Amino acid sequence: MLVGHRYRGVIGVRERQSNHLDSSAAGLYGAVSPGKRFPSAVKAHSTRNGVGMPRTRIRSLAVAAAVAVLVSGLTVSIPRASAQTDALPAFPGAEGFGAYATGGRGGSVYYVTNLNDRGPGSFRDAVSESNRTVVFAVGGIIRIDSRISVAPNITIAGQTAPGGGITVYGDGLSFTGADNTIARYFRVRQGVGGTPETDSIGVTYGKDMIFDHLSVSWGRDENFSVTAGDLNQPLDQQPVNVTIQNSIISQGLDPHSAGGLIESAGPISILHNLYTDNNIRSVKVKGVNQYVNNIIYNWRNEAYILGGSMFISHANVENSYFIAGPETASPPFVRGNENFNLYASKNFHDGNRNGQLDGYQVPRDEYTTVTWHDEPFDYPRVRTLSPQDAYRHVLANVGASKYRDRIDRFVVAEVQSLGTEGKIISDESAAPINGPGPIPDGRAPLDTDQDGMPDHWEVMVGLDPRAPDNNGDRNQNGYTNLEDYLNWLVA
Ligand SMILES: [Ca+2]
Ligand SMILES: [Ca+2]
Ligand SMILES: [Ca+2]
Ligand SMILES: [Ca+2]
Known part of the structure; x- marks a missing residue:
């Protein structure tokens, strides 16, 4: 029996397919993770156009993903994860597929002591080597002139920064290959000067990562993407077991202005986040996706994209609230297809821009064409509020909320206008944004032995x-x- 929901490699596939399985049924596998309700079959249901569904059992999400890969015609080798008996969450409140990341637990402590782009005591230097917990003796804006790559087995504890905390500004962060990341309570704002066609935060492969209470904005390509370059690759070349939770993903820069690609055969959780002022992709999903209690505001042309093309997907989309802003010009859900296996429950849409939260529950026919599932896929249990309560909770708590900076306060106030305020921007240095500051620096508490604890x-x-x-x-x-x-x- 498996413990928790970590990706464990192929343990064994038991799938039973009943009738009606034709070539298009490659996308009709139910994904059932190990856990409390295992084993349970995903029952057969009809799609909107009446195609029959096979009854299946699959032992793990990793297996589901592997099957998805195999049916595409490729032979893949799935890595076996090492034994893992520690089911301790990354921190209290860590949820979803990335909940069991271990970060720099048990390793060394690195103090960021200055706001320099590079060199001793810099953030770039801090995250360059594994098995560290990164703590901050300074607060303020770290201006970087190129992207920073984060090493594996690191905890970035932004909540330790004094004053207004940390903003990384000028380019983005790559967590590609940064297995066992815990990243909390800081801001990453890429900006027009950042590397073209890159994201504020990007992950193209790596396993067990949790991003919590981040504020992520001004991406030149996407704001925050967790996306395999090719979903037919072996899983060790894709993101696996990743959570983005309690974070603000805002103001992706035009002309692209995108929330994020969330595309992997490995499972990804998107929980209790605010997506605002992104033209498209809040988020674009392929693969295995858990999307619960997100608030999406002032998208322009696309919000949640249901696959968009033919890769096989399995998604639970629950209790999220899509609220139109001044620029919104599309319904919340777009671009489905029959390879998108969807369980959806209590997602609300408020499109009337009347200053009140008075939306309606999105009916099935507004999810475009998908393959419906009446029962949720057996993904990790997560705290799930009503969409109305999620709106209040998310706005009160998301982002680097230990100190909410001017930008976060600005975008949250836009959302609270419930239709009248909001703007997709192309240059963060222009009014009314006027760049990332100011951030008060504060003063770090005395830590005589430099073990990270004052x-x-x-x-x-x-x-x-x-x-x-x-x-x-x-x-x-x-x-x-x-x-x-x-x-x-x-x-
Ligand atoms: Ca303890
Ligand atoms: Ca309204
Ligand atoms: Ca001590
Ligand atoms: Ca100490």
């Missing part, structure tokens, strides 16, 4: 402020002492 907190909990003891577990809750501090900061 003296005052160590004394409070009974640790030794004169001896590095970040990797102990004084209260035996599974999190290191340093992680307890990081979690305490944002509890």
Whole structure:
């Protein structure tokens, strides 16, 4: 029996196909993850046009993905994941497929001590080597003139930054290959000066990543994409077990202005985020997708894209609220096809721009053409609010919310106008945005032994402020002492 929902490689495929399986039925597999409800069959249902469905059992999402790959005609080798008995979430509140990322747990501590683009004490240097927890002795804007690649097994603890926290501005971050990432509470704002045809944050392969309370904007291509270059590649060349949660993905720059490509045969969760002022792709999905309690505002031409082309997809789309802004010119759901296997529940659309949240539940015929499933795919259990409560909760909590900067306050206020305010931009340096600042710098608390935990907190909990003891577990809750501090900061 499997533990949790980590990607484990092929454990075994048991699929039973009943009748009506023709060549187009390649897209008709139910994806059933290991977990509380395993095993359970995805029942046969009719599509809108009455095509029969096979009854299937599949042991894991990875297997579902593998099957999807195999039926495309390619032979692939699926990597076996190492044994993993630690089912501790990355932090309290970590959810979805990326919930069990381990980050830099148990490794060394790296203090970012300046706002320089590179060199000792810089953010770029901090994330360049594995097995680190990155903490900040400074707050402010880190201006970068080229992209930064993040190494595997790193925790980026933006919540440690004093003052207004950290904004990375000028280009984007790549988490490609950054297995076991935990990234929390900072802002990445790429800007017009960034590398063309790249994203504010991009991941093209890698497993077990969770992005939480980030504010991501001004992408030149996408704002935040987790996308395999080719979904027919082996899974170790695709993103697997990734969560983006509690984050603001806003103001993708025209002429592209896109929320993100979420395209992988490996599973990806998009939970409790705000997507606003992105022309298209909030988000564009192929593959295995969990999309719950997202708020989408002022898209122009496309919001949730149901596949858009023929790759086989399995998605749970639940309790999200799509709210038209001044520029919105399309319905929320577009570009489905019969290879898009959809469970959808309680997604709301408010298109009347009247300053009140008074939308309606999106009926099936407004999801375009998909293959319907009446039961959700057995994806990780996540906190699920009503769409109305999600609206309030998300607006109050999303983004790098320990200190909500001027940009985040601006876009949240736009959303709160419920139809009258909002604009897709092409240059963040123009009014009314006027660039990324200011961010107050603040003053870091004293940390005599430089173990990432300040003296005052160590004394409070009974640790030794004169001896590095970040990797102990004084209260035996599974999190290191340093992680307890990081979690305490944002509890
Ligand atoms: Ca309304
Ligand atoms: Ca200390
Ligand atoms: Ca200590
Ligand atoms: Ca502990």
